[in-house]
Amino acid sequence: MIDFDLGIKTKIYFGADKENEIGNILSELKFKRALIVIGQGSVKKTKLLPLVMEKLDEHKIVYKLIEGVRPNPTVDFVIEHLDSIKEFKPDIILAIGGGSVIDTAKLIAVDYYYDGDPFDFNNHKAKPKKALPVGVILTISAAGSEMSTSCVIQNDAQKTKKGFNSELIRPIFAIENPKLTYSVNQYQTACGIVDIMMHTLERYFQPSSENEPADRFAEGVLKSVIKAGQKVIRNPEDYESRAVLMLMSSWSHNGLTNIGKPFGMPVHQLEHGLSGMYPSIAHGAGLAVLWPAWAKYYVQYDEDKFNLYAKNVWGSILPNKRDNALQGIKLTEEFFRYIGMPQRLMEFKVGAIDIDGLINLLTDNGTRVVAHHVKPLDEEVARIIYNSCL
Amino acid sequence: MIDFDLGIKTKIYFGADKENEIGNILSELKFKRALIVIGQGSVKKTKLLPLVMEKLDEHKIVYKLIEGVRPNPTVDFVIEHLDSIKEFKPDIILAIGGGSVIDTAKLIAVDYYYDGDPFDFNNHKAKPKKALPVGVILTISAAGSEMSTSCVIQNDAQKTKKGFNSELIRPIFAIENPKLTYSVNQYQTACGIVDIMMHTLERYFQPSSENEPADRFAEGVLKSVIKAGQKVIRNPEDYESRAVLMLMSSWSHNGLTNIGKPFGMPVHQLEHGLSGMYPSIAHGAGLAVLWPAWAKYYVQYDEDKFNLYAKNVWGSILPNKRDNALQGIKLTEEFFRYIGMPQRLMEFKVGAIDIDGLINLLTDNGTRVVAHHVKPLDEEVARIIYNSCL
Numbered sequence: 001m002i003d004f005d006l007g008i009k010t011k012i013y014f015g016a017d018k019e020n021e022i023g024n025i026l027s028e029l030k031f032k033r034a035l036i037v038i039g040q041g042s043v044k045k046t047k048l049l050p051l052v053m054e055k056l057d058e059h060k061i062v063y064k065l066i067e068g069v070r071p072n073p074t075v076d077f078v079i080e081h082l083d084s085i086k087e088f089k090p091d092i093i094l095a096i097g098g099g100s101v102i103d104t105a106k107l108i109a110v111d112y113y114y115d116g117d118p119f120d121f122n123n124h125k126a127k128p129k130k131a132l133p134v135g136v137i138l139t140i141s142a143a144g145s146e147m148s149t150s151c152v153i154q155n156d157a158q159k160t161k162k163g164f165n166s167e168l169i170r171p172i173f174a175i176e177n178p179k180l181t182y183s184v185n186q187y188q189t190a191c192g193i194v195d196i197m198m199h200t201l202e203r204y205f206q207p208s209s210e211n212e213p214a215d216r217f218a219e220g221v222l223k224s225v226i227k228a229g230q231k232v233i234r235n236p237e238d239y240e241s242r243a244v245l246m247l248m249s250s251w252s253h254n255g256l257t258n259i260g261k262p263f264g265m266p267v268h269q270l271e272h273g274l275s276g277m278y279p280s281i282a283h284g285a286g287l288a289v290l291w292p293a294w295a296k297y298y299v300q301y302d303e304d305k306f307n308l309y310a311k312n313v314w315g316s317i318l319p320n321k322r323d324n325a326l327q328g329i330k331l332t333e334e335f336f337r338y339i340g341m342p343q344r345l346m347e348f349k350v351g352a353i354d355i356d357g358l359i360n361l362l363t364d365n366g367t368r369v370v371a372h373h374v375k376p377l378d379e380e381v382a383r384i385i386y387n388s389c390l
Numbered sequence: 391m392i393d394f395d396l397g398i399k400t401k402i403y404f405g406a407d408k409e410n411e412i413g414n415i416l417s418e419l420k421f422k423r424a425l426i427v428i429g430q431g432s433v434k435k436t437k438l439l440p441l442v443m444e445k446l447d448e449h450k451i452v453y454k455l456i457e458g459v460r461p462n463p464t465v466d467f468v469i470e471h472l473d474s475i476k477e478f479k480p481d482i483i484l485a486i487g488g489g490s491v492i493d494t495a496k497l498i499a500v501d502y503y504y505d506g507d508p509f510d511f512n513n514h515k516a517k518p519k520k521a522l523p524v525g526v527i528l529t530i531s532a533a534g535s536e537m538s539t540s541c542v543i544q545n546d547a548q549k550t551k552k553g554f555n556s557e558l559i560r561p562i563f564a565i566e567n568p569k570l571t572y573s574v575n576q577y578q579t580a581c582g583i584v585d586i587m588m589h590t591l592e593r594y595f596q597p598s599s600e601n602e603p604a605d606r607f608a609e610g611v612l613k614s615v616i617k618a619g620q621k622v623i624r625n626p627e628d629y630e631s632r633a634v635l636m637l638m639s640s641w642s643h644n645g646l647t648n649i650g651k652p653f654g655m656p657v658h659q660l661e662h663g664l665s666g667m668y669p670s671i672a673h674g675a676g677l678a679v680l681w682p683a684w685a686k687y688y689v690q691y692d693e694d695k696f697n698l699y700a701k702n703v704w705g706s707i708l709p710n711k712r713d714n715a716l717q718g719i720k721l722t723e724e725f726f727r728y729i730g731m732p733q734r735l736m737e738f739k740v741g742a743i744d745i746d747g748l749i750n751l752l753t754d755n756g757t758r759v760v761a762h763h764v765k766p767l768d769e770e771v772a773r774i775i776y777n778s779c780l
Binding site for chain 1: 391395397399403404405408600609613614630633634638649650
């Protein structure tokens, strides 16, 4: 176990119809001016937004709404609204939505107090020193941004997607009503399942001690999510499974599953390269294609861990260690296929001709090694992985 | 999964020599007057206390020391010091020690703002409305009080030991250096291991849904603790195992392993009856005797869960479900014996003649049912359980 400092400040309000408490929650925290951030309008149709507005009115909380955050959200959206937000002077940002909306709220939270280029934090040219508090009403189980320190934003002009981490942007609360996710379609539900699993798996495959509690927690998240995923794909209104996915979304990315471990997300970086260049690719779908390819390459360098994964998560106990390690990867691939995820890059219309561009973007034209664990993920390894899932 | 609200505010500073940061931590949080609470002097001998004082001096933080908290700590200690504490006007209470010291600090934190009987919160006659913040430097892995909302205190006059819970008393930080526990002797280490396991097991055996993430987390805690316990009993300076016990101590009692589940602690209540009446009994040792007795009685009412426990924690897969369920209990008992725990009440010199008094205390003279799950734990069942481990 390595040294760490960890405080997970997000308070979760979990259960059916918990969004009714939004007025009380904001009032108790003494907030008076809420900036509400939403996506492309679904929360208007579902009546969630009108309900929130009603509760805020009841508690005499003033609000300003900004809407239209797209999937793979852009810094341009933040730039467009920043002046009017500064004029409004919010004391809290309330994100109603999923990862894209929450990450947008987080970037607003830090850019509000920053006079430089609004993409500086993502470009790692500056570190945030102050932020508005962010609260969340979650509507999709996927990104885990509702409890995480991470903020990933697209820059269309640069054709990049970049993230930064700061305790300042960890939401102070998240309201989680599993019923709000009943209407998420099968494809988006599956993308979310993959995203939750990947937040967990990426941490799991970072180096561990022999007796590593974080890895036991990770196995618990994975087993719960796989079981819930199998059910929810058949029955989108299975409350228990929707609840498991929602809670695991938050707990897969809040620091628990890498507590006392080094942190790294190589497959996420491979995917950010992909959806940075092709913003129409859903993040989870990109991960579903890339992780098996990454795993089949790295299994040769980390057979023991892949074997443990197969055993503890999938219950696979083939006698030969290498066979068993490969079996865990195969079962993961089959699960992704079962829930309706793509398997090859060509399903996104990405072909051999695109790989050079992707790798240049990912490695800053060959100057950057993406990850260092076991066998460094450099330009050459990235090429092998991308090519193997064409 | 049932509805819940949960925010775990405690920030953990974990690693070798982390106590060196105490001055910085208090300074950054703007504290200026620390009440230091310690036990019976071991932190003076180990030089931990002088180090803390030096760091506080460096940061110009004024402090007052109160010392002499005993195991199974008493409300009398709090009463004795309350006036001088009010005179000192601390803005933070710093507990340096284990569960007894931390629980004493917590009671001071709420009694500081309360004019009624200092045992009212424990007697459930009042609920705390305000508390001083509590910070911790942990020196023994056991009670989990460093991250919990719980405060259990002895009342010698009443011969009772009673607990209350409040978010107000959850510590705001805990400094955890596994090396500080190297000097904890084998018996106290074993008592701590049992306490950590019991915080987890009691929650685990509360009702669950079919796919319950909290139970997967609990299994992770238990597997990690058993493995570390086996090692640390042979080698008290095994850093990794001490680290696992310390971290699991905190995470077994902070709400994670019952997230989305009903909460109850029947065996703890049986034990509080016992050590309330006989304060020389170490809490963990009492639990080690009582849990197997409780389990052997309750297995008939909850065979499936005991079977799952045997399988997922101990890897036992006997073909007959009842046999397997019993095997899990047997392996737990054997583990407790292996780490040096007692097995019968007579080892504490508690005999048949004492049972009536114990039960009267536990059930408020037969007027109270201790727990309601599966088969209510009433006077009659308590008698069966106490008698079976005489």
